[in-house]
Amino acid sequence: MGFKVTVLGSSGGYPGAGRACSGYLFQNAEGNLVVDLGSGALANLLEHVRPDGLGGLALTHMHYDHYVDIYGLCTARRFWEKEVDPLPLLAPPHASEVITSPLQAGSREEFMRSLDLRGVRPGVPQGIAGFDIVALPAAHGAIDSLIYRISRDGKVVCYSGDTDLCAALVEQARGADLFICEATFTSQVRNRMQGHLFAAEAGEAAAEAGVGTLLLTHLWPTLSGDRALEDARSSFDGKVELAAEGMAIEL
Numbered sequence: 001m002g003f004k005v006t007v008l009g010s011s012g013g014y015p016g017a018g019r020a021c022s023g024y025l026f027q028n029a030e031g032n033l034v035v036d037l038g039s040g041a042l043a044n045l046l047e048h049v050r051p052d053g054l055g056g057l058a059l060t061h062m063h064y065d066h067y068v069d070i071y072g073l074c075t076a077r078r079f080w081e082k083e084v085d086p087l088p089l090l091a092p093p094h095a096s097e098v099i100t101s102p103l104q105a106g107s108r109e110e111f112m113r114s115l116d117l118r119g120v121r122p123g124v125p126q127g128i129a130g131f132d133i134v135a136l137p138a139a140h141g142a143i144d145s146l147i148y149r150i151s152r153d154g155k156v157v158c159y160s161g162d163t164d165l166c167a168a169l170v171e172q173a174r175g176a177d178l179f180i181c182e183a184t185f186t187s188q189v190r191n192r193m194q195g196h197l198f199a200a201e202a203g204e205a206a207a208e209a210g211v212g213t214l215l216l217t218h219l220w221p222t223l224s225g226d227r228a229l230e231d232a233r234s235s236f237d238g239k240v241e242l243a244a245e246g247m248a249i250e251l
């Protein structure tokens, strides 16, 4: 019962040395779901699951540090030793335009046949790979971005994707057992860019939502993980951890 979450990538913006960009593997007895697959995350995914062993992929938004390893994953599945079904894909609007944009015109249609692209209706639960998943729009500048609430067997994980502080972040994280929240910046940075969070703000959202554990992710590679933890702990009394590739959490 329950499920397991494994960190495939925790770097924000670009993959730091020996690290990968955003990616999370959710595993239950029925299936395997990947949430975000940024640069470098596929190599870590394949340490745990074969390319034909996935039941779904959910992308928060179409920035390369969250989706670009979809090309490698689909290539592996298309040329696998036996035929593999199209991969169910939850993604924000315009995902297919972004996914096909670097491909040659003649191969776009065939590439997209390896995916079963499903629209996301905000606030409406969808089943994928044995999980229930609800998406709400994030506040990530002008780009469509989603905050996911993923549940099974009474256990709940909220994954922020990239976002600024917003009501949807707290709503999606409300009472979650695990809150995987972006903390792109620490107090080493005086002014942050819009559409991302300071680690202390991730802590504030965690406190307001009353989550169990806060897992900080998407830290900019040049910033200090210790500082991120310290900042988040200044605003959240619960358990705070820093995501690292290979870390697994059982729920």
Ligand SMILES: [Zn+2]
Pocket (backbone or CB within 6 Å): 012, 013, 063, 065, 066, 162, 218
């Ligand atoms: Zn990002």
